[in-house]
Amino acid sequence: xxxxxxxxxxxxxxxxxxxxxxxxxxxxxxxxxxxxxxxxxxxxxxxxxxxxxxxxxxxxxxxxxxxxxxxxxxxxxxxxxxxxxxxxxxxxxxxxxxxxxxxxxxxxxxxxxxxxxxxxxxxxxxxxxxxxxxxxxxxxxxxxxxxxxxxxxxxxxxxxxxxxxxxxxxxxxxxxxxxxxxxxxxxxxxx
Amino acid sequence: xxxxxxxxxxxxxxxxxxxxxxxxxxxxxxxxxxxxxxxxxxxxxxxxxxxxxxxxxxxxxxxxxxxxxxxxxxxxxxxxxxxxxxxxxxxxxxxxxxxxxxxxxxxxxxxxxxxxxxxxxxxxxxxxxxxxxxxxxxxxxxxxxxxxxxxxxxxxxxxxxxxxxxxxxxxxxxxxxxxxxxxxxxxxxxxxxxxxxxxxxxxxxxxxxxxxxxxxxxxxxxxxxxxxxxxxxxxxxxxxxxxxxxxxxxxxxxxxxxxxxxxxxxxxxxxxxxxxxxxxxxxxxxxx
Numbered sequence: 001x002x003x004x005x006x007x008x009x010x011x012x013x014x015x016x017x018x019x020x021x022x023x024x025x026x027x028x029x030x031x032x033x034x035x036x037x038x039x040x041x042x043x044x045x046x047x048x049x050x051x052x053x054x055x056x057x058x059x060x061x062x063x064x065x066x067x068x069x070x071x072x073x074x075x076x077x078x079x080x081x082x083x084x085x086x087x088x089x090x091x092x093x094x095x096x097x098x099x100x101x102x103x104x105x106x107x108x109x110x111x112x113x114x115x116x117x118x119x120x121x122x123x124x125x126x127x128x129x130x131x132x133x134x135x136x137x138x139x140x141x142x143x144x145x146x147x148x149x150x151x152x153x154x155x156x157x158x159x160x161x162x163x164x165x166x167x168x169x170x171x172x173x174x175x176x177x178x179x180x181x182x183x184x185x186x187x188x189x190x191x
Numbered sequence: 192x193x194x195x196x197x198x199x200x201x202x203x204x205x206x207x208x209x210x211x212x213x214x215x216x217x218x219x220x221x222x223x224x225x226x227x228x229x230x231x232x233x234x235x236x237x238x239x240x241x242x243x244x245x246x247x248x249x250x251x252x253x254x255x256x257x258x259x260x261x262x263x264x265x266x267x268x269x270x271x272x273x274x275x276x277x278x279x280x281x282x283x284x285x286x287x288x289x290x291x292x293x294x295x296x297x298x299x300x301x302x303x304x305x306x307x308x309x310x311x312x313x314x315x316x317x318x319x320x321x322x323x324x325x326x327x328x329x330x331x332x333x334x335x336x337x338x339x340x341x342x343x344x345x346x347x348x349x350x351x352x353x354x355x356x357x358x359x360x361x362x363x364x365x366x367x368x369x370x371x372x373x374x375x376x377x378x379x380x381x382x383x384x385x386x387x388x389x390x391x392x393x394x395x396x397x398x399x400x401x402x403x404x405x406x407x408x409x410x411x412x413x414x415x416x417x418x419x420x421x422x423x424x425x426x427x428x429x430x431x432x433x434x435x436x437x438x439x440x441x442x443x444x445x446x447x448x449x450x451x452x453x454x455x456x457x458x459x460x461x462x463x464x465x466x467x468x469x470x471x472x473x474x475x476x477x478x479x
Contacts, residue, residue: 026244026286045383049395077392080237080274081345081383086357095350102241116391124238128250132232134201140390158428162206165467169205176230180300184253185246187299188292 014064022061022104027096034058040084040094050074054084054094057101070110075101076117116147129185132175137168194224195316196258196265196308200272201233207269207420209464213449214268214313216462220453221321221329225266228258234267234275237386245289249296251279252304256297259305268313268449270419271386274346276310281351312347314418314448315354318362323369331457333371339451340377340412340443341367342403344422348381357381363448367416370455375410379403384425393432400425401433404441416448423447427469444470 022028034055041053052060052074060069069075075098084094102121105111111118123142128134137159144152162168175181203211218225231254233239239247255276258265267273283290283304290304297304317326341363349357358381364374384403389396403426407415417423427445434440446468453463460466 026282026289045385045399046388046395049392077388077395079345079383079386079388081386082349083345083358083381083383086350099240099244103244106242117388118241120387120391121238121241124236125242128233128235128239129246134233134236136202136205143390161428161469165469167206167208167467173201173204175232181232181250181253183300184249184296184302188245188249188296 009063009065009068013067015066016064018064018066018069019062022097022100025096025100027093028100030090030092031058031062031097033090034062034092035090037089039087039089040092043083043087044078045081045083046077046079050077054078054098058092058094058097061097061101067110069101070105070108071112073112073115074098075105076111076115114147116143119143119146127172129181130178131172132178132181133173135169135172137170138172192222192224193320194226194262195311196262197225197227198231198234198254198258198265198267198272198276198310199227200231200267200269202269202271202420206424209450209467210268210420210423210447212462212464213447213453216458217317217449217452217456218313220456220458221317221325223316223321226261228254228261228265231257234269234272236271236275240275245292247275248279248282248289249293251276252283252293252297253300253302255279255308255310256302256304259303259308263307263309264316265308265310266313266316267310268418269421270312270344270346271421273310273312274351277351280308280310312352312354312418314347314362314366317452318366319354323365326366326452327369330370330455332455334367334451334455335371336413337367337372337451338411338413339367339372339374340407340410340415341374341380341448342377342407342415342417342422342426343381344417344419345381345383345386347418363416363418366448367451370452372451372455375407375412377407377410377412379406384422386421386425389425389429394436396425397429397432397436400429401437401439401441404430404433404443405437405439407443408441412443414444414446414451416446416451418448430470442470444468 078098235247385396
C-alpha cells in the first residue's frame with residue numbers, strides 16, 4: 001500500500017472545495033473541531049492494516065487533498081464498528097465521515113481499483129435495489145466472480161457445510177412488490 | 192400478551208437461521224408474541240450506506256412505515272439491522288433536508304413515516320422489559336459448568352444503543368448470570384469482529400477473530416455467546432483457517448445468547464437450532 005509520507009504535495013494537488021463539501025454531509029459537521037489527537041486511530045481495530053490512519057484521513061481531508069483520501073483503502077477498511085466515533089473527544093462522527101468519503105469515491109470513480117470492498121458494496125446495492133432483500137449466497141458468488149473466481153473452489157467445503165446445516169438459502173429472497181421499493185427510490189431522485 | 196413487530200432481516204433466514212429459531216422459541220416460552228412485519232425489505236446494512244445515503248435511510252424508513260400501524264415496538268435481532276433502523280431514525284430527526292426526501296419517497300408509495308416507533312434489540316427486551324427475575328423464574332436447568340464469554344460486538348451497543356455502555360456493556364453478562372452460567376471477564380466483549388470484511392479481506396478478518404477467540408480461551412471460557420448473526424458466522428466458520436494461519440487451536444462453540452437461554456429454560460436443542468451450529472456440542476455440558 002502507498003505511504004503518504006513519502007510524497008510531496010503541491011497546490012495543484014489541492015481541491016479547495018473538498019473540505020467544505022465533506023463537512024456539509026451529514027456527520028461531517030464537526031470535522032473542523034478535530035484536534036488531531038489520534039484517539040480514532042488508536043481505537044480502530046483496522047488501523048494497523050490501513051495505508052492512512054483515520055487521523056491522517058481527517059488531516060488530509062481538511063487540507064483538501066481529495067485524491068489522496070479518495071484513492072486510499074482506509075474508508076473501505078472501516079468496518080463500521082463506531083469505536084472511534086464514541087471515543088472521539090471532539091464528538092466527530094468519524095464513521096459517518098468514512099461513509100461520506102466512500103460515496104464520494106464511488107461518485108468520482110476514484111476508489112482503489114481491484115479492491116474487493118467497493119465491489120461488494122455495489123453488488124449488494126444492485127441486489128437489494130432490484131429484489132428488496134439480500135441473498136447471502138448470490139452476494140458471495142458475485143463478489144468472487146468479479147474479483148477472484150478461483151476463490152469459489154476454495155469456498156466450496158464451507159458452502160457444503162452450510163448447506164448441510166440448512167444455513168444457506170439459494171433462492172433469491174424478494175419482497176412481494178419490488179415495484180413499491182422502486183417507486184420510493186425513484187421519487188427521491190426527482191427534485 | 193405483549194406483542195412486538197418483528198423485523199428478522201435477511202440473515203435470519205440464511206446464516207442466522209438458528210438465531211431466528213431460538214429467538215422465536217424463547218419469546219414464545221416467555222409469552223411474548225413476535226408478529227413479522229409483512230413484506231419487510233433489506234435494512235441496507237453497511238453496504239447500501241456506502242453507495243447512497245438517502246436511499247439507505249429510505250430502505251430503513253419503509254420498514255418502519257410498515258411496522259408503524261402494527262405495534263409501538265420493533266424487535267431487530269441482527270446487530271446491523273438494529274443499527275441501521277435506529278440510525279435512520281436519528282438521521283430523520285437530525286437532518287430535515289434528508290428527511291424531506293425520504294418523506295417524499297414514502298409518500299409516492301402511499302406510506303407514512305411513523306414518529307412513534309421504538310426499535311429494540313431482543314437483549315434489551317429480555318433484560319429491561321421482561322426482567323431478570325422473570326427470566327430466572329423460568330429457568331428449568333441452570334447452566335452450571337458453562338463458562339460464557341459474553342460477546343456484544345459493536346453495533347448493538349454503538350453508537351445508538353440506548354440500553355448499555357457503548358464500550359463496556361453489562362446487559363448480556365447479567366442475563367447469562369441469571370440463567371446460572373459463569374460469566375468470564377472478557378475485555379474484548381465490544382471489540383469488532385470485522386463484519387463483512389472477513390468475506391472481502393479474509394486475512395484481516397481471520398486475524399481479528401483469532402484474537403477474539405484466543406482471549407476468550409485465555410479467560411477459560413468454554414462457550415462464547417453472540418447477539419449478532421455476522422459475529423456468530425465469523426467466529427464460528429473461520430476457526431479452521433485461524434488454526435492454520437496462527438498454528439494455535441482456538442476451537443470454541445459459538446452460540447446465540449438466545450440458544451443458551453432456551454437451554455436453560457429446558458427447551459429442546461433442535462427447537463433452538465443447535466444442530467445447525469458447526470462446533471456445537473463438544474464442551475456444552477448435558478446436551479441431549
